[in-house]
Amino acid sequence: MIRLDGKVAIVTGGAQGVGGGITRCLARSGAKVLIADIDVETAGNMAKQLNESGYESVSLRVDVNSFADLKQMVEVAMSEWGRLDILVNNAYNSSEAQKGGVLEVSEEQWQKDINSLVTSVYAGSKYAIPAISETGGGSIINISSVHGLLVARKALTYETGKSAVIALTKQMAVDYGEIGIRANAICPGHIVTERIQESTWKDNQSGLEFFEDQYPVKRTGTPEDIGNAAVFLSSDMASFITGHALPVDGGLTIQLQENFGVQQAHYVMDNPGTKMPYRR
Numbered sequence: 001m002i003r004l005d006g007k008v009a010i011v012t013g014g015a016q017g018v019g020g021g022i023t024r025c026l027a028r029s030g031a032k033v034l035i036a037d038i039d040v041e042t043a044g045n046m047a048k049q050l051n052e053s054g055y056e057s058v059s060l061r062v063d064v065n066s067f068a069d070l071k072q073m074v075e076v077a078m079s080e081w082g083r084l085d086i087l088v089n090n091a092y093n094s095s096e097a098q099k100g101g102v103l104e105v106s107e108e109q110w111q112k113d114i115n116s117l118v119t120s121v122y123a124g125s126k127y128a129i130p131a132i133s134e135t136g137g138g139s140i141i142n143i144s145s146v147h148g149l150l151v152a153r154k155a156l157t158y159e160t161g162k163s164a165v166i167a168l169t170k171q172m173a174v175d176y177g178e179i180g181i182r183a184n185a186i187c188p189g190h191i192v193t194e195r196i197q198e199s200t201w202k203d204n205q206s207g208l209e210f211f212e213d214q215y216p217v218k219r220t221g222t223p224e225d226i227g228n229a230a231v232f233l234s235s236d237m238a239s240f241i242t243g244h245a246l247p248v249d250g251g252l253t254i255q256l257q258e259n260f261g262v263q264q265a266h267y268v269m270d271n272p273g274t275k276m277p278y279r280r
């Protein structure tokens with residue numbers, strides 16, 4: 001097991017979901033973790049559980065859309081533990097993103113989504129980099145998505161934002177490698193979080209099986225899949241890896257989509273009258 005003993009980490013949105021998996025994996029590897037989340041109650045519960053299990057964690061109410069909160073987040077980690085080694089920029093509230101393309105997304109919505117997807121990563125990193133460099137450097141991990149690599153229909157702000165997160169990651173890697181900062185992005189495939197399980201799959205087990213079938217590994221991801229990747233990228237074992245966008249997606253993005261078209265064509269043959277939902 002990779003050990004991160006003595007290291008201090010911040011995970012934004014670390015109370016649950018993907019961030020929850022990252023928090024648990026970092027803590028189990030020996031890092032002290034500041035859980036920076038807008039949901040102060042869930043973050044507090046996560047910290048309590050980790051501390052009761054013998055790990056070290058503190059929770060803090062942070063809204064990643066607030067520069068002041070992000071600045072304070074770094075100050076709290078430094079005053080609590082005297083150093084900072086790892087920042088994971090993960091928080092995002094997907095229910096706030098508006099579906100649509102350039103024509104449908106309003107100017108206000110564009111600004112709001114790009115702020116929460118991209119500006120939050122810029123600002124969190126801006127405050128963390130000086131602190132991380134004080135002890136010789138460390139690792140920034142930005143949670144992008146397979147949607148940062150490939151584009152789905154009518155998802156303008158999410159796809160643009162997650163793609164920008166990869167560019168921002170590369171920029172930081174190039175600019176701050178010389179002061180010991182490595183920056184990498186993780187591009188998760190579909191991760192079944194507490195929220196997604198409740199909203200999408202709880203009453204649709206067979207739908208989930210269809211969905212999983214498109215993944216070469218025949219399953220969707222867990223928060224711990226992303227947490228394990230974050231532990232590796234945080235560790236000295238990844239000391240020569242920077243500026244990388246790592247898909248953690250069970251092979252989803254390496255695969256030609258055409259086979260799904262063939263499957264759909266067969267489905268239509270077996271179910272005459274089936275109409276394409278988007279075809280005009």
Ligand SMILES: NC(=O)c1ccc[n+]([C@@H]2O[C@H](COP(=O)([O-])OP(=O)(O)OC[C@H]3O[C@@H](n4cnc5c(N)ncnc54)[C@H](O)[C@@H]3O)[C@@H](O)[C@H]2O)c1
Pocket residue numbers: 012013014015016017018019036037038039042062063064065090091092093094143144145146187188189190191192193194195196
């Ligand atoms: N779940 C997936 O399938 C998936 C796939 C690819 C990428 N991602 C990315 O992973 C990250 C986490 O997504 P998730 O699915 O775990 O979401 P989630 O809703 O399950 O959890 C998000 C966490 O972030 C917190 N949060 C939300 N807005 C915040 C804010 N403004 N400030 C601070 N904390 C805030 C929430 O309280 C929650 O604890 C996002 O960046 C998302 O785009 C998720």
